[in-house]
């Protein structure tokens with residue numbers, strides 16, 4: 534039996550813009566994404582001689598063919614013409630589920646990375662194309678680090694790493710939203726908030742932490758905040774503790790704040806814990822983080 538281990542970091546959207554609906558039903562997006570130090574850990578056992586299984590420390594997540602890890606492994610084995618003769622995937626989750634942090638997509642990407650490290654059948658580009666068949670965020674999760682994503686999220690351009698001394702506080706309130714439903718709402722109502730993506734890219738290139746904070750924007754946030762007042766409450770608490778910016782990530786429900794001071798991030802986290810069930814501290818990861826593991 535072969536045992537493979539892999540790390541799956543969460544992502545945050547520094548910006549998220551919806552440019553329009555495409556003929557294939559998906560939406561044309563423009564997003565600045567980062568990987569953060571809140572991560573899931575995966576263990577793959579190949580050649581178990583038993584039926585495939587996914588085991589997770591969160592019993593509410595699907596443990597069969599509906600799990601994105603399973604789908605990713607199936608897509609890889611089918612495309613490569615491989616039968617691992619039994620596969621067991623253990624997922625230790627830390628990334629909040631239903632949070633807009635691409636937790637499931639990052640787990641799927643980790644499965645593809647681990648299998649490709651072992652079998653070595655695909656180039657990075659081919660692996661990202663395979664990832665797109667599993668989910669729109671999977672190519673980014675394979676790419677990792679700071680990136681500008683366009684198209685469904687698969688057209689990726691590398692951006693410079695964030696300044697090291699940025700601290701993130703992540704708060705996951707007790708609600709989740711349906712992503713397809715929010716896209717439908719945007720189709721009907723249009724957008725009320727749009728990021729200035731160029732300003733964000735320029736702020737990152739200049740390593741200007743205040744400008745990065747000021748340029749955080751998410752086209753979905755007004756819709757989600759209108760339905761769930763806790764979103765603005767979490768943002769106000771973060772800003773009150775000196776965050777240089779605070780936003781929803783993806784379609785939520787995680788709200789994150791960006792702090793230049795670790796002390797302020799910590800004091801914000803302590804207050805947030807009183808109004809929010811899950812609060813985490815994190816930092817941004819550098820682009821080479823997956824290569825470092827080898």
Ligand code: C5P
Pocket residue numbers: 558559560561562667668669670684685686712713716
């Ligand atoms: O690709 P994925 O399965 O992650 O997407 C989930 C849903 O989000 C899609 O079914 C679609 O409704 C919506 N979506 C979209 N445009 C994108 C990405 C996702 O409309 N670029």
